[in-house]
Amino acid sequence: MRPVIVVHGGAGVIVKEYEEGYRAGVSRAALKGFEVMKHGGSALKSVEEAVIVLEDDPLFNAGHGSVLNEEGDIEMDAIIMDGKTLRSGAVSAVRCIANPITLARLVMEKTDHMLLTCKGASLFAKVQGIQEVPTEKLITERSRERWKKNLLPGSNPVAYQLGLGTVGAVAIDAEGNVACATSTGGITNKMVGRVGDTACIGSGGYADNAVGAVSTTGHGESIMRVTLARLILHHIEQGMSPEEASDTALDYMKTRVNSIGGVIVVNHKGEWAAKFSTKQMSWAVVQDDQLQCGIEQAKGETLSDNKPL
Amino acid sequence: MRPVIVVHGGAGVIVKEYEEGYRAGVSRAALKGFEVMKHGGSALKSVEEAVIVLEDDPLFNAGHGSVLNEEGDIEMDAIIMDGKTLRSGAVSAVRCIANPITLARLVMEKTDHMLLTCKGASLFAKVQGIQEVPTEKLITERSRERWKKNLLPGSNPVAYQLGLGTVGAVAIDAEGNVACATSTGGITNKMVGRVGDTACIGSGGYADNAVGAVSTTGHGESIMRVTLARLILHHIEQGMSPEEASDTALDYMKTRVNSIGGVIVVNHKGEWAAKFSTKQMSWAVVQDDQLQCGIEQAKGETLSDNKPL
Numbered sequence: 001m002r003p004v005i006v007v008h009g010g011a012g013v014i015v016k017e018y019e020e021g022y023r024a025g026v027s028r029a030a031l032k033g034f035e036v037m038k039h040g041g042s043a044l045k046s047v048e049e050a051v052i053v054l055e056d057d058p059l060f061n062a063g064h065g066s067v068l069n070e071e072g073d074i075e076m077d078a079i080i081m082d083g084k085t086l087r088s089g090a091v092s093a094v095r096c097i098a099n100p101i102t103l104a105r106l107v108m109e110k111t112d113h114m115l116l117t118c119k120g121a122s123l124f125a126k127v128q129g130i131q132e133v134p135t136e137k138l139i140t141e142r143s144r145e146r147w148k149k150n151l152l153p154g155s156n157p158v159a160y161q162l163g164l165g166t167v168g169a170v171a172i173d174a175e176g177n178v179a180c181a182t183s184t185g186g187i188t189n190k191m192v193g194r195v196g197d198t199a200c201i202g203s204g205g206y207a208d209n210a211v212g213a214v215s216t217t218g219h220g221e222s223i224m225r226v227t228l229a230r231l232i233l234h235h236i237e238q239g240m241s242p243e244e245a246s247d248t249a250l251d252y253m254k255t256r257v258n259s260i261g262g263v264i265v266v267n268h269k270g271e272w273a274a275k276f277s278t279k280q281m282s283w284a285v286v287q288d289d290q291l292q293c294g295i296e297q298a299k300g301e302t303l304s305d306n307k308p309l
Numbered sequence: 310m311r312p313v314i315v316v317h318g319g320a321g322v323i324v325k326e327y328e329e330g331y332r333a334g335v336s337r338a339a340l341k342g343f344e345v346m347k348h349g350g351s352a353l354k355s356v357e358e359a360v361i362v363l364e365d366d367p368l369f370n371a372g373h374g375s376v377l378n379e380e381g382d383i384e385m386d387a388i389i390m391d392g393k394t395l396r397s398g399a400v401s402a403v404r405c406i407a408n409p410i411t412l413a414r415l416v417m418e419k420t421d422h423m424l425l426t427c428k429g430a431s432l433f434a435k436v437q438g439i440q441e442v443p444t445e446k447l448i449t450e451r452s453r454e455r456w457k458k459n460l461l462p463g464s465n466p467v468a469y470q471l472g473l474g475t476v477g478a479v480a481i482d483a484e485g486n487v488a489c490a491t492s493t494g495g496i497t498n499k500m501v502g503r504v505g506d507t508a509c510i511g512s513g514g515y516a517d518n519a520v521g522a523v524s525t526t527g528h529g530e531s532i533m534r535v536t537l538a539r540l541i542l543h544h545i546e547q548g549m550s551p552e553e554a555s556d557t558a559l560d561y562m563k564t565r566v567n568s569i570g571g572v573i574v575v576n577h578k579g580e581w582a583a584k585f586s587t588k589q590m591s592w593a594v595v596q597d598d599q600l601q602c603g604i605e606q607a608k609g610e611t612l613s614d615n616k617p618l
Contacts (some may be wrong), residue, residue, distance in 0.1 A: 031502070062482070066510075086534040086535065086566055087534065088534065090535070092424075095382070111500060111503075113530060114505075114529075114533050115499065115503070115504040115505075115509070116502045116503060116504070117401055117426045117427055117502045117503075117504050118402060118426055118427035118428060118429075118502055119501065120402065120500060120501035120502010120503065121502055124502070126393060150478070163372045184503070191420060191425065191426055192428065192429035192432055192435065193425045193430055194424070194425060194426075194429065195422075195424040195426050196422075196423075196424075200424070200511070201511075201512065201536060202510075202512065202536035202539060203510065203511065206536070221422060221423045221424075224397070224423050224510050225396065225397065226512075227510060227536065228513035230511060230536050230539050234543050237423075241419070256395060257395055
């Protein structure tokens with residue numbers, strides 16, 4: 001199998017001044033993830049490493065740079081899944097750590113559970129020796145400004161949400177194992193304790209060696225209503241390509257619950273897609289040492305962003 | 310449409326001395342839920358009322374009677390879903406309330422979110438005027454004994470878990486609307502903050518008027534790995550009956566992740582199933598003013614438990 005990794009940095013509308021930053025961020029993440037597989041690492045390790053790059057990049061809504069909840073605090077969700085075993089780990093509403101995706105992997109590897117939330121996730125992080133990071137250090141000026149604006153009368157947090165980047169990665173390695181990882185700060189000015197699609201298996205992500213892997217982004221509650229990741233994989237099971245399956249599921253989400261979003265997909269044959277019904281989504285893919293990235297729809301071979309490494 | 314409600318009280322091995330209590334409990338719940346629809350109420354209200362009966366019954370592992378976590382505390386998960394709109398509400402790791410299913414409904418109806426966890430769920434409960442109930446009042450002698458036994462060296466909490474009853478209900482009303490509700494105390498001696506399938510849409514439950522509704526029970530982590538509720542509905546979409554779809558999905562869960570469980574299903578035509586790969590599952594169904602209940606597999610018309618109301 002030719003390894004491939006696909007990364008997204010969130011679907012929505014990307015403000016002009018951040019365009020280059022988004023492209024650069026997802027490219028760095030995809031390259032980092034691909035390097036792992038190039039050196040014999042697994043798809044699982046690859047997606048974790050890619051997501052860590054984006055969690056550490058303050059431009060994206062995950063880890064450092066996460067949006068603030070109604071109390072001005074940061075509560076984060078993340079999930080990782082191994083398509084070989086269908087094992088998965090996730091955390092929800094976790095506070096004061098830099099890399100929720102790593103904690104999610106530890107939940108998968110070190111516990112009998114799949115999802116730890118809130119205080120329990122923090123306790124587990126402590127036991128695992130993960131450094132506590134004060135919320136202040138995770139907050140960016142941009143997040144704080146957005147939060148303040150949304151506290152004003154007549155504000156529209158949902159509109160401000162557009163362009164905020166949940167991050168994710170999917171990959172298939174040389175042995176044909178697939179994996180997905182998704183991480184987010186959620187929706188800006190959300191209620192305390194709100195958990196979105198990211199922590200919910202089948203919504204924010206799913207991976208199954210027999211079919212493929214998916215990571216999603218968009219309005220979390222709408223993604224949950226259609227269990228978007230699982231839906232796309234069901235379409236692939238029925239014979240669709242990753243692109244057809246993504247378009248079909250995104251069309252259904254638009255029709256049935258009137259919402260838009262974006263997805264990255266890799267199937268068990270290593271075919272991939274990065275599709276969205278939003279105006280834009282930052283994405284990057286590396287296969288055969290070739291990087292492609294963009295913030296507009298991928299058009300296969302005609303892609304102008306095609307760059308040899 | 311002829312309204313029908315199906316209820317379960319958990320899959321596993323039911324100890325002889327509790328058999329009658331389980332039958333009586335699920336029957337009471339199903340009758341209560343059916344009454345709602347008989348008086349023109351919705352499937353959504355019906356499943357909530359049925360689950361409240363089981364949460365209030367100390368024999369079942371939900372609400373009063375929930376199992377204890379590693380710290381001897383009770384943290385509960387619940388989900389409710391409306392098949393007409395695909396709207397859903399859920400709570401995870403919520404403490405000190407009698408009826409998590411009602412809080413889940415309020416999340417659906419009163420917030421823009423679908424899942425509130427831990428402290429955030431408690432804050433929301435308070436705002437909604439839901440009475441706080443000390444954990445002590447939710448703990449039964451049986452739960453405490455089981456918890457203590459599991460703290461002993463060499464104990465096997467998973468074995469003790471068998472027979473513990475997550476509860477759930479699915480229904481279709483006269484207008485053809487389907488709904489599901491599931492509520493649980495989770496796995497005995499679980500880690501603090503562990504969230505299982507129940508709070509995860511598509512795993513613990515799913516409802517879609519176009520297809521049907523499902524509520525699941527069993528080993529939560531295994532149910533999540535195969536997103537059991539959504540999987541059954543996908544099989545029904547592909548043309549299977551509720552019974553075939555349930556058997557196929559339970560077989561898959563056995564083969565792929567080596568785990569057993571139980572499900573209740575109603576499809577959009579009002580056909581139902583109560584199936585399990587465990588030794589037993591307490592279940593009850595009411596249709597056309599006829600109650601059926603059992604703890605063994607349902608055998609359609611040959612069922613000896615058939616009773617006119």
